[in-house]
Amino acid sequence: MGERHEDGHTDGLVLEVLFAGAMRDGVLDPEGERRAVDAFRAARDAGTHHARTRRQDDWRAG
Amino acid sequence: MQAYDGELGAAVAGAQRGDEAAFADAYRLVQPGLLGYLRGIVGDEAEDVASDAWLEIARDLGRFKGDGAGFRGWTATIARHRALDHLRRQRVRPRPATLEQDVLELPGPHSTDDQALEALSTERALALVRTLPPDQAEAVLLRVVVGLDGPAAARVLGKRPGAVRTAAHRGLRGLARGLGAEGVTNDDPHTLGEST
Numbered sequence: 001m002g003e004r005h006e007d008g009h010t011d012g013l014v015l016e017v018l019f020a021g022a023m024r025d026g027v028l029d030p031e032g033e034r035r036a037v038d039a040f041r042a043a044r045d046a047g048t049h050h051a052r053t054r055r056q057d058d059w060r061a062g
Numbered sequence: 063m064q065a066y067d068g069e070l071g072a073a074v075a076g077a078q079r080g081d082e083a084a085f086a087d088a089y090r091l092v093q094p095g096l097l098g099y100l101r102g103i104v105g106d107e108a109e110d111v112a113s114d115a116w117l118e119i120a121r122d123l124g125r126f127k128g129d130g131a132g133f134r135g136w137t138a139t140i141a142r143h144r145a146l147d148h149l150r151r152q153r154v155r156p157r158p159a160t161l162e163q164d165v166l167e168l169p170g171p172h173s174t175d176d177q178a179l180e181a182l183s184t185e186r187a188l189a190l191v192r193t194l195p196p197d198q199a200e201a202v203l204l205r206v207v208v209g210l211d212g213p214a215a216a217r218v219l220g221k222r223p224g225a226v227r228t229a230a231h232r233g234l235r236g237l238a239r240g241l242g243a244e245g246v247t248n249d250d251p252h253t254l255g256e257s258t
Contacts, residue, residue: 015238016206022187023098023207032113033089039120040077040085049078049124056139057125059132059214 070130
């Protein structure tokens with residue numbers, strides 16, 4: 001029973017790794033990155049990055 | 063995720079100081095997991111929804127406070143809201159259920175455990191996720207694909223950590239059954255690296 005439990009544990013981790021890899025697979029679209037960086041630049045230059053932190057934006061630990 | 067999260071934390075800090083290259087680094091570190099998560103809940107429209115999410119992330123970047131792991135949680139929350147908006151709009155304009163047909167055309171589980179665990183394409187992983195109840199699918203996607211810990215996943219979903227933990231375990235068991243993998247169906251609370 002002990003060995004079977006260990007196999008299940010290992011298989012569970014393998015499943016997670018394979019699943020994560022399969023779902024994250026794919027080449028990133030350079031156009032998508034360009035659009036995001038353009039939006040970042042626009043927001044930065046417009047001074048939008050000085051906005052206050054709302055509760056939903058605060059992800060500090062503890 | 064620890065090494066990546068340190069790198070991600072530094073990229074976010076740089077981006078918040080106005081460094082464009084740092085923002086691009088943050089994008090590359092976050093986008094694979096974010097896209098994988100969105101594929102699981104909106105399928106083919108994932109890239110469009112991710113694009114909407116990044117506009118909001120880029121705009122509200124200055125508001126964010128936290129480290130790399132926190133940034134993954136914050137961006138996942140934004141992406142989730144965009145996905146739910148997308149799904150709500152879709153209900154107004156009904157679309158053909160093509161995914162069910164794709165699932166029916168997939169080959170059955172392989173005969174051996176090794177083969178079942180080795181041959182896991184994106185298409186198959188996606189089809190399996192879509193067979194799960196939505197709460198289980200989201201819990202698994204946030205924990206395993208985005209890489210959030212239990213409390214962060216619970217915060218993104220607006221649920222109790224215990225409920226999310228249960229949903230994730232059930233979801234993983236459902237995926238394992240779908241793959242036909244033996245020995246993975248044990249109810250092992252350590253599988254997700256839980257410390258609590």
